[in-house]
Structure formats: C-alpha cells, structure tokens
Amino acid sequence: MTPPPPTGRVGLVVNPTAGRGRGTRVHSRVAGALAAAGLEPVDLSGADVERAVANSRAGLSRGLDALVVVGGDGMVHLGVGALAGTAVPLGVVAVGSGNDVARDLGLPVGDVEASVAVVCDALTRTAGAGVRRLDAVAVSRPGGPTAHWYMASLSCGLDAAVNERANAMSWPSGGGRYVRALLAELGSFRPYGYKVTLDGDVWQGEGTLVVVANTPSFGGGMRIAPSAEPDDGLLEVVLARGLSRAGLLRLFPRIYPGTHVRHPAVEVRRARSVVIEPLEGAGATPPVAFADGERLEALPLQCDVHPGAVGVLVRREAGGTDRT
Template sequence: MSTRAAARKVGVLLNGDSGKGRGAKIREQVFAGLAADGFETMDLSGPDLVTAIRRARAGLAEGIEALIAVGGDGTVHGGVNVVAGTGVPLGIIASGTGNDLARALDLPRHDVAASLAIVREGLADRQDGKSGVRFVDAVGVSGPGGPVKYWYLAVLSCGLDAAVAGRANQLRWPSGAGRYLRAVGAELGHFQPYGYRVTMDGEVWESDGTLVAVANTGIFGGGMKIAPQAVPDDGMLDVVFAPGLSRHRIAALFPRLYTGSHLKHPEVHVRRARSVRIEAMPELGAPPPMAFADGEPLRDLPVQCDVHPLAVGVLAPRGTT
C-alpha cells in the first residue's frame, strides 16, 4: 500500500479571456506554480461568469481547500459568490484592468509570483493551525424580504456611475479607460436625475438623485475613492448619496472621485448603516439604472443590502491576519 500523501486540492476560477494573449501566460504561470507547490488543481472556469460560479459551487463538494480567483474584479466577484459563508478561503491573483478589490485589501496586482506566494503561505499557515486568512465582511443583496441572491465585497451603485458602467459594457471601442470616458459623455448627454427612496437602518432619504453607492470597501471603478473611510471588516456600510445635480456640476464633481475630495462637496452625503434598502420613486425622478456591484450588473431596483460580518476569508500576506 502506498503511503504517499494525497495532494491538496484547490479550485481555480479564471476570467473569460484567460485562453488568449496575456491571459494564457497568466494561466500557465498559475497552474504551474500551484503544481510546483504540490497542489492538485481543478479548473472551475466557464465561458461566462454565471456558468463559472455554478461550476465553482459544484467544486466545493469535491473538497477543495481554497478557491483561487485569477483575473479582475469580476472574477473575484464570482469567487465571492461561491465562498461567502462557506468557510472556504478565497485566494486572489489580480490580473484585470481595475483590480479594485485587490487594491482595497492590500494585495499584489499584476504580480503572479507574489500572489502565488501569498496563497502558498496562507494555506501552509492554515494547515499548521495559524490563521493565514483575513476575514472580511460581505454584503448580501436581495429583493425586499427575499433570500440573499448575490454577494459583493466592494461597492454597489445604482446612480449615474452604474449607468455609465452599463453603457461602457455595450461599447466595443475604444479599449480600457477610453471606453469608460466615452460612456460618461454619452450618459451625461441625456442625464436626468433619478428618483430614490433609500432606507438606512430606518433613516429614510427621499429625493431626486445623481449618486447612490453602498460601500463595504472604499474603491471602485478602476481607482475611484468613492468611500475612502470604508473599512471591510467593521460590520458597517458607508452609504454615499447626492441629490440631483446639473450636468455641469456633475462634470466638475466627477474628477474628485479619484481623490475622495467629492466628500467635501456640500451636496454629497455619507451615512453608515448595517442594512440599506434602495427603491425607485418615479414621482421624484427618472427610473434609476440597474444596480452594479464589484463592477458586475446585478438587478433592477428595489434592492436590499445587508452586511454579513466576516463572511469571507481571503488568503492574506503574513503579518496581516
């Protein structure tokens, strides 16, 4: 009878472009690095995020020790929707465009070797009875009164920025930041303030509005500091909202999102809450856009956001857990 120990098994979730160009090289690095560290790997990716999440959830039944998300915020978002509340830790190898979640959690970006080292050391520490994992809050999203249907770690938004994100997803050119800027111009060209009712731990704000964002971490949209004081493990959400503004005032305010100085604007407000409900109020303004979270489209309003303290474990550098 062989006495060889069984290989430790991890699941790998890659983005949809992982088979092409730079993504193919990253894929090779990740699988080769995990194999060199003695891990058996399960490729749990799919042709789209919904399929990948379904496959990864099935992978949990195979007894994986961790789920490794390789890609941008959308891929990490998929991983969160698999592991939230399960006790299975999430490893992050950030290789996308924005990488806002990795930035918020002080993890490497575009450095596969450093990211693999964190995975290796985190799982080694965990096996030795040490932590190796940083536990952070996750936000459960549902319809009012319904079960949690989606999870996110960073920011949910359903204001002008969400409309811009939806528009950018439909554009085929230009690439990168240029597509986002083109979408900003297109949305501003016909912007009308939206109508909202936002209930934050019982406090109600009803108004026409430009911006409503529910932040668990402080960064979204490729580095915009929407809620710079948000902390991902304090059991609270930072709700950032602004009433209806003119197009000229929006254009002046938008660049300030990259420094966080928009919070000094007298018409931008922040409230802290554990539970947030956002509803459309047609009598107060135009229908708000679909809610986006971690850069991914979720659902139309109404949405209910509830913080679940320390619901996700992220493999983290030694000394930070």
C-alpha cells in the same frame, strides 16, 4: 526552520477575457506554480460566468482547501458568491482590467508569481500571510432570499448608467471608453428619484449617486468611499443629491482621490442594512444596479452586510491574521 510544503486541493477559476486575454495566458503559470508548491490545482473554469459558478460550487461539494480566482474584480465577485458563509478561503491573482479589491487589500496586482506566493504562504501558515475574514454583502429583493453577493460596492446612480453604456461600446479601449460613455450619458441626464432606507432611517429625493460600499474603491481606482473598512460590520453609503451637468463634471474627477465626500451635495452614512427603491414622482427612473462591476438588476434592492462571511488569503502586513 523551513516550513513544510503546503498540501491540499485548490480550485482554480480563470476568466479568459481578463486583462485582454491575459487570464488565459496566465492559467498554466498559476496551475504550475501551485503544483510546484505541493498543492493540487483543480480547474473549475467555465465558458461563461454561470458555468464557472456551477463548477466552483461542485468543487466545494467535493472538498477544497481554497478557491483561487484569476482576473479582476468580476472574478472576485464570482468567488465571493461561491464562498460566502463557508470556511473555504479565497485567493486572488489580480490580472484583470479592474483590480480594486486586490489593491484595497494590499494584494499584488499584475504579478502572478507574487500572488501565488501569497496563496501558498497562507496555506502553510508562514509568517508572511494568513486568512483575513472580511464582510460580504447579500443582495435581495426587499425581504426576499439572497440573489447575489458582493465584496466591493453596489451602485445604481449615474456611474451605473455609464458602466452600462461603456459595456456596450467597442471603442475606445481602457479608461477612454468610460469617459466617452460619461459624456454620452450627460447629454440626456436628469437626476434620479430614490428612496433609501438605512437601518430604518429614510433618505429620499432626487439624486445623482447612490453607492453601497464595503471597500474604498471602485471603477479602476476611484475612491468612492475612502473610509470604508471591509471588516467592520458596516456599509458606507455614499449619497449625492441632484446636480447640474456642469456640477457633475466638476464632481466626478474628485472621486478618484476621494475628495468628493467633502462636496456639499454628498453625504456618507453607515448602516448594516440598506433598501434602495425608485421614488415615484421624483426624477428619472434609476438605472440597473451594478455590483463589483457586474450587472445585477433594476431596483428595488436590499443590501445586508454579513460580518466575516468570506476569508481572503492575504499577507499579514496588509492587515490579515493567520486563522488557518
């Protein structure tokens, strides 16, 4: 039997800078495909992140059956921030320069038509797709109200410093900018001082990496927490003790396949709540934290996992179940 056509209002948020402007170019294709499937696309995009978030929340207050974001991990970050704790699911059209969340969830990457088909199939409850309830992570000042949400990972080690430097560079494009920024950071690097409290247990001292992960990948394919599961109610915390510059150069390539977790300087712990603070008198001051590739703020910060806080439209064979 042919399933009935989907009906409903679908918020659409497009990042105009995603994939070197590809987000803008695919806007009409996504909106047209949603309309052709019988859905009502509602454009909630904004000139900047703040406006897009405000538009998304306004759209939710008027009623949406789903929110679809077009871009990379930064747009997923935006969608999670708008939807955490609601029953409205998130659809992802992954056409950004970094699409780690989409890859980790088995969603199409760089294929607009396939991505829209997942959204439409999920909203019609066909056998191919559904809603997967995933954990989201609330970020706050320790003991304070939630200031941010994220889906993939928060980092506040050398990788965050490299991210900050790379974002300020205009050359070269793509991964070459990250490599250039890494080499520049290594020139003046010394380990940072951390106090990390994981469900009451304390890890402290000089460190190189502190990553609080909900999904396996970050940074365009680096398997920072290869055993992380986004729906197990736990965070994977990757901690690396202080290393020399030569040691770091040997460690970083191992992050891509995820073999760094077997390095003797690296520990992986699991927790539901993580507080990260600078440790005075030990090492350099840690850099500003990044979550899902988006700049947040300086330490101290607290990360708390919220099981099943966000529903994502996925293909059933990627691990989703139809709960719509």
